[in-house]
Amino acid sequence: MKEKTTIVWFRRDLRIHDNPALWEAVQRGVVLPVFIWEDCMSEQATSWWLHQSLAQLEQTLQKLGSRLILRQGSSLVVLKEILRETNADALYFTQRYEPTISDEDKQIKQALREYVEVRSFHAHLLFEPNSILTQQQQPYKVFTPFWKQSRRRDVTVPLPSPGKIPTFQGNVETVSLEELGLLPKVKWYNKFSSYWTPGENGAMLRWKEFAEGRLDGYSTKRDFPFSSHASGLSPHLAWGELSPRWIWHNLKEISDISENQEHVEAFLRQLVWRDFAYCQLQYFPRITNSPLRAEFLSFPWEEDEEAFKQWKQGQTGYPFVDAGMRELWETGWMHNRVRMIASSFLVKHLLIPWKKGANWFEETLLDMDIANNTMGWQWVAGCGFDASPYFRVFNPITQGEKFDRNGDYIRRWVPELEGLPSEYIHRPWTAPQQVLQAAGIELGNTYPLPIIDHLYARERALNAYQMIKK
Numbered sequence: 001m002k003e004k005t006t007i008v009w010f011r012r013d014l015r016i017h018d019n020p021a022l023w024e025a026v027q028r029g030v031v032l033p034v035f036i037w038e039d040c041m042s043e044q045a046t047s048w049w050l051h052q053s054l055a056q057l058e059q060t061l062q063k064l065g066s067r068l069i070l071r072q073g074s075s076l077v078v079l080k081e082i083l084r085e086t087n088a089d090a091l092y093f094t095q096r097y098e099p100t101i102s103d104e105d106k107q108i109k110q111a112l113r114e115y116v117e118v119r120s121f122h123a124h125l126l127f128e129p130n131s132i133l134t135q136q137q138q139p140y141k142v143f144t145p146f147w148k149q150s151r152r153r154d155v156t157v158p159l160p161s162p163g164k165i166p167t168f169q170g171n172v173e174t175v176s177l178e179e180l181g182l183l184p185k186v187k188w189y190n191k192f193s194s195y196w197t198p199g200e201n202g203a204m205l206r207w208k209e210f211a212e213g214r215l216d217g218y219s220t221k222r223d224f225p226f227s228s229h230a231s232g233l234s235p236h237l238a239w240g241e242l243s244p245r246w247i248w249h250n251l252k253e254i255s256d257i258s259e260n261q262e263h264v265e266a267f268l269r270q271l272v273w274r275d276f277a278y279c280q281l282q283y284f285p286r287i288t289n290s291p292l293r294a295e296f297l298s299f300p301w302e303e304d305e306e307a308f309k310q311w312k313q314g315q316t317g318y319p320f321v322d323a324g325m326r327e328l329w330e331t332g333w334m335h336n337r338v339r340m341i342a343s344s345f346l347v348k349h350l351l352i353p354w355k356k357g358a359n360w361f362e363e364t365l366l367d368m369d370i371a372n373n374t375m376g377w378q379w380v381a382g383c384g385f386d387a388s389p390y391f392r393v394f395n396p397i398t399q400g401e402k403f404d405r406n407g408d409y410i411r412r413w414v415p416e417l418e419g420l421p422s423e424y425i426h427r428p429w430t431a432p433q434q435v436l437q438a439a440g441i442e443l444g445n446t447y448p449l450p451i452i453d454h455l456y457a458r459e460r461a462l463n464a465y466q467m468i469k470k
Contacts, residue, residue, distance in 0.1 A: 003029055003030055004028050004029030004030065004089060004090065005029060005030040005031075005032060005086060005087065005088040005089060005090070005168055006024075006025035006028050006029065006030070006031055006032070006088060006089075006090040006091070006092055007032045007034055007079070007082060007083065007086070007088045007090070007091045007092070008021050008022050008025045008031055008032065008033050008034065008092050008093070009021075009034050009035075009036070009075075009079065009091060009092070009093035010033060010034065010035045010057065010068070010093075011035070011093065011094065011096060011240075012094070012096060012124060012238070012239055012240045013094040013123060013124065013240035014053045014054065014056075014057050014199070014200065014239050014240050014241050015057075015200045015203070015240055015241050015242065015243065016060055016061075016064070016161040016162065016200060017158065017159070017160065017161045017200070017243060017246060018123060018158035018159045018160075018243035018245055018246045019094070019123060019159070019243075020094070020121035020122075020123050020159060021092040021093050021094050021119075021120075021121045021123070022092075022162065022165075023159045023160075023162060024092060024119070024121070025090070025092050026162045026165055026166065028090065029166060030166045030167065030168050030169075031066060031165050031166055031167065031168070032069060032082070032086060032088060032168040032172065033061055033066055033067070033068050033069065033165075034068070034069045034070075034071065034078075034079075034082060035054060035057075035068060035069070035070055035071075036071050036072070036073065036075050036078045036079070037070070037071070037072050037180045037182070038072065038073060038074055038075055038078075043184045043185070043186070043363070044184070044362065044363050044364075044368070045184075045189060045192070045332040045363065045364050045365060045366050045368070046238075046239075046365070046366060046368050047182045047183065047184055048182070048183060048184065048189035048192055048332075048366075049192075049196070049198045049235055049239060049332075049366050050182055050239065051177065051180075051182040051183055052193075052198035052199060053198040053199045053239055053241060054068070054070070054177055054180075054182075055177055055199070056198065056199025056200060056201060056202070057199065057200070058177070060199075060200060060201075061165065064162065064163070064164055064165045065164050065165055065166075065167050066165035066167045067167065067174075068174075069082070069172050069173075069174045070174050070175050070176070070177060070179075070180060071173075071174065071175065072175060072179075072180060075104065075108065076104075076107065076108050076111060076112075079091060079108065079112065080111075080112070082172065083112070083115070083116060085170075085172060085173070086168060086170060086172060088116065088168075089116050089117060090116055090117040090118070090119070091112060091116055091117070091118045091119075092118075092119050092120075092121065093105075093119075093120055093121070094120065094121050094122075094123045094124060094240070095120045095121065095122055095123075095124065095128075096124065097124070097125070097129055097278050097281065097282055097371070098281070098370050098371070099281065099282070099285035099288075102282075105120065123240075123243065123245070124240060124244075125244060125274065125275045125278055126150070126155050126244050126245060126248060126271060126272065126274075126275050127150065127153060127155070127275055129275070129278045129279045129281075129282040129283075130279075130282065131153075132146060132149050132150055132153070132275070132279065139279050139280065139282075139283040139284075140276070140279065141385035142385065143273065143276050146272070146275075146276050146279070147269060147272050147273075147276075150272045150275065151268075155245050155248045155249065156245055157245075157249060158243050158245045158246040158249060188329075189332075191330060191331075192331065192332050192366065195331045195332070195333070196235065196331075196332070196366065198235070198236075198239070198241070199241060200241045200242070202236070202241070203233070203236035203241040203242040204242070206231075206232055206233060206236065207231075207233060207236075207242060207247070207250075210231045210232070210233065211250065211251075211254060214228060214229045214230075214231065215231075215254070215260060215263050215264070215267065216260055216263060217229055217263065218231075218263040218266050218267055219262050219263045219265070219266035222266070222336075222337075223336075223337045223403055224337075224403050224404070225323075225324075225335035225337060225338050225403065225404060225409045226404060226408040226409040226412070230335055230336065231267065231270075232333070233247075234333070234367035234369075234372075235332075235333070235366040235367040237274070237367070237369075238366075238367045238368065238369045238372075244271050244274070247271065248268065248271065251264045251267065251268060252264075273372075274369075274371070274372060276375075277369075277371035277372045277374070277375040277376075278371045280292075280371070280375055280384075280385070281370065281371040281374065281375075287374050287375070287378060287384070288370060288374050289355065291354075291378065291381070291383030291384070292378060292383060292384045292385050293382075293383045293384070293385075295468045295469065296381070296382075296383035296468060298467075298468050299383075299464060299468050300351070300464050300467060300468075301351055301352065301353045302350065302351040302352060303352075304350060304351075304352060307350045307352065307451055307452075308346075308350070308352050308356060310448070310451055311325065311342075311345070311346050311350065311352070312325065312360055313325065313329075314326035314329070314413075314414070315448050315451075316345065316448070316450065316451050317429070317447070317448040317449050317450035317451055318345065318396040318397065318400075318450055319400060319407070319410045319414050319417055319425060319426055319428065320338065320341060320396050320397070320399060320400030320403075320404060320409075320410060320426060321338075321341060321342045321345045321396050322410075322413070322414050323338065323404075323409055323410045323412070323413035323414050324338035324339065324341065324342040324413075325342055326413040326414065327413050328361075328364055328365070329364065330413070331366075332364065332365060332366035332367075333365065333366055333367060334365075335409075337399075337403055338409075339376065340376075340380055340394070341394050341396055341399050341400075343357055343376070343377060343380040343381075344380050344393070344394040345394070345396055347377075347380065347381045348381075348393045348394070348457070348458075348461040349393075349396075349452055349454070349457035349458075349461070350451075350452065350457070351460065351461065351464060354377045354378065354380070354381040354383070355377075357377060358373055358374060358377040361373055361377075382465075391462055391465060393457075393458045393461050393462070395454060395458075396454070397426050397427050397454065400426040401426050404426075405422070406422045407420070407422050407425035407426065410425055410426070411425070414447070416440075416441065416446050416447050417439070417441065417447060418439075419438065419439030419440055419441070420435070420436075420439045420441065421435065428441065428443065428447065429443060429449055429450060
């Protein structure tokens with residue numbers, strides 16, 4: 001009797017725990033884990049993360065008696081090749097919900113189902129994007145009712161990790177991880193390893209540190225970038241190294257035996273927000289390039305390349321914004337509150353199109369997730385459904401004073417301002433000359449003057465908004 005062999009196609013599910021495609025393949029018989037790299041974009045921060053995560057997955061699979069086959073090329077072409085080489089009779093994989101990838105997956109299913117069993121599994125989110133709808137069977141456009149509906153639903157209990165993986169014994173062509181060429185040619189990513197440990201083991205360790213420490217106080221302290229109460233789990237979730245369903249049930253256990261309910265609920269909202277972003281993306285796939293609110297198609301954006309460059313480099317003259325942009329370049333991540341302020345500054349103070357900011361984040365964020373990134377930028381630009389009102393123009397000075405009162409976050413990422421007293425660190429241009437001299441600061445030289453006046457920028461943004469309303 002022929003032995004059943006299943007190809008498990010890994011993508012953004014780089015984990016062993018709660019991986020239905022892997023688990024069901026193990027129950028079925030012999031397993032052949034495969035990863036295919038067909039993206040030619042290796043100059044993004046996420047390519048560094050993927051390289052490290054795949055290395056970790058290879059090691060984990062080896063410990064379970066298996067191996068990871070690495071290939072390059074078109075997914076459909078490569079899968080056909082491997083099916084032909086191995087005589088495998090099934091292909092299992094985790095569903096993805098990005099519009100273009102979802103369309104490709106449908107084509108792959110259609111092309112291969114005639115020859116082998118093809119199954120896809122839901123595991124990247126808490127709920128499938130089309131499962132939480134209004135009474136009219138329409139997608140929610142506002143988060144709060146989506147959140148309330150989700151809390152009435154049961155989240156699927158996560159699957160355990162297989163103890164051993166029955167391995168395909170034949171020869172299968174593979175390339176080395178280095179041959180995939182994932183690491184960017186410019187070595188700006190070398191510093192990331194000082195801040196992150198990609199892979200499932202690193203994800204579990206970071207979760208343990210968060211759940212046993214920073215979770216306590218999360219709801220009240222997560223908005224303060226120097227408090228270290230952010231979870232830091234977003235890159236692990238983006239690459240599927242940590243199951244959101246596993247987190248959900250783990251948090252439920254924590255809340256049952258502790259007084260952390262308020263903080264648990266606050267974190268659960270972040271997981272559901274991620275689902276909400278994917279629901280929006282599935283029903284409105286155009287949002288990656290176009291505003292959800294049609295009136296913003298005629299918004300009078302500016303094309304100021306010099307200002308855009310200064311924003312990217314953290315040289316705007318607004319310390320709280322600059323600290324965030326420099327944190328991003330240094331670590332591949334930016335605190336969520338600061339993301340909001342820095343993004344708002346680009347689209348409302350500088351009137352630079354939100355899509356340009358979204359593209360920069362796509363290049364530099366280790367937790368890059370197309371649904372989250374798109375909805376975040378549409379939210380801050382005011383052109384999404386559940387968005388910050390456009391007329392809400394964040395003041396980067398008062399926001400800094402509110403969430404980084406003593407300037408500790410600024411001092412970490414903008415060291416040229418380290419010597420400034422707290423009363424001036426959010427607005428160094430107001431400091432007396434002798435204070436600047438004592439701190440070794442020469443405005444316009446060692447640190448830039450503001451590239452735009454806040455009050456002028458606010459008035460200009462509001463005028464632009466009135467134009468599209470008319």
